[in-house]
Amino acid sequence: xxxxxxxxxxARALASVASQxxxxxxxxxVAGVRLPDTSLALAATDLARAACPxxxxxxxxxxxxxxALFAARDHVTYDEEMIFIAATLHDVxxxxxxxxxEHSFEMDGADAAKAFLVSRSVAEARAELVWNAIALHTxxxxxxxxxxxxxxxxxxxxxxxxxxxxxxxxxxxxATVNTFPRLSFNQEFRELLIDHCHRKPFAQxxxxxxxxxxxxxxxxxxxxLDKRLLEARVPE
Numbered sequence: 001x002x003x004x005x006x007x008x009x010x011a012r013a014l015a016s017v018a019s020q021x022x023x024x025x026x027x028x029x030v031a032g033v034r035l036p037d038t039s040l041a042l043a044a045t046d047l048a049r050a051a052c053p054x055x056x057x058x059x060x061x062x063x064x065x066x067x068a069l070f071a072a073r074d075h076v077t078y079d080e081e082m083i084f085i086a087a088t089l090h091d092v093x094x095x096x097x098x099x100x101x102e103h104s105f106e107m108d109g110a111d112a113a114k115a116f117l118v119s120r121s122v123a124e125a126r127a128e129l130v131w132n133a134i135a136l137h138t139x140x141x142x143x144x145x146x147x148x149x150x151x152x153x154x155x156x157x158x159x160x161x162x163x164x165x166x167x168x169x170x171x172x173x174x175a176t177v178n179t180f181p182r183l184s185f186n187q188e189f190r191e192l193l194i195d196h197c198h199r200k201p202f203a204q205x206x207x208x209x210x211x212x213x214x215x216x217x218x219x220x221x222x223x224x225l226d227k228r229l230l231e232a233r234v235p236e
Contacts, residue, residue: 026061030179031172033068035061036084040120044085047116051095055188058180059159063087065176067155069168071148078148082126086133086152089113094196104203105196110135138208160189 026035026045035041048057064087071078092098093108100108110131117127129149136142137153157163165173197204197213201220204213214222 027179030061030065031069031169031175033065033072034080035064036081038081040117040122041081041084041088043120044088044113044116048088048092051092051097053188053192055183055185056091056094056192058183059156059185059189060088060091061180062159062176063090063152063155065155065180066158066165066168066173067151069172070154070158070164071151073167074147076147076151078151079126079129082129083133083148083151085117086113086130086137087155089116089130090134090137090152090156094192099196099200101200102203104207104209106135106138106207160186 026037028037029035048060052060064084067083067087068078068080070076089112090109091105092112093103093105093110098108098112099105100111103111113134114127114131117130118124129146132145133142133149133152136145136149137156139153142150142153154164158165158168193209193212194216197209197216201213201217202222204210205222214220
């Protein structure tokens with residue numbers, strides 16, 4: 001009986017491991033886009049899976065595929081491994097694991113990604129590429145950087161708001177969504193952003209989420225620029 005019980009437990013353990021491996025595995029390619037499978041890329045994928053709910057993780061994967069499809073459309077060359085990692089980690093700053101008390105989620109995500117890369121001895125220039133791609137992914141300033149910097153923001157914008165999706169092959173778009181289902185993404189993402197604004201009401205000042213956070217924090221007193229300018233104690 002003991003041997004039988006042990007065999008049963010071992011079988012369950014192996015089944016659990018197999019299930020986890022199947023869950024962690026990514027396809028080799030989606031919509032003609034190769035997904036990097038280096039040890040570094042896989043480690044970033046594991047980090048994102050551990051930190052992000054499934055709807056957010058799938059968004060990060062779609063972000064990379066859409067960004068890569070835009071790159072092919074526009075003939076933009078890019079560091080596949082680093083842009084994949086940037087897309088994979090670009091929203092971890094929205095999670096409690098990587099959120100700081102005061103920074104925007106873009107900054108928190110960029111800092112977390114760079115720390116991840118530096119801890120694995122990635123060259124400064126490549127780590128900085130990832131930092132910029134994440135920190136600027138919601139900013140128009142990305143358009144004034146090297147073209148590959150904008151790929152994360154372009155991919156994310158396409159997935160969240162539909163920007164430029166019609167310029168891509170609809171078969172490729174559908175294949176991407178089939179591989180990484182949306183899982184009610186827009187509703188879930190909205191709730192995540194509201195929670196972020198409640199936790200850190202001042203973190204997104206001056207960003208694309210500024211008005212959104214103000215609207216969802218009606219009881220919070222935000223600074224008034226007119227008042228600050230007129231009451232500034234600076235000698236004329």
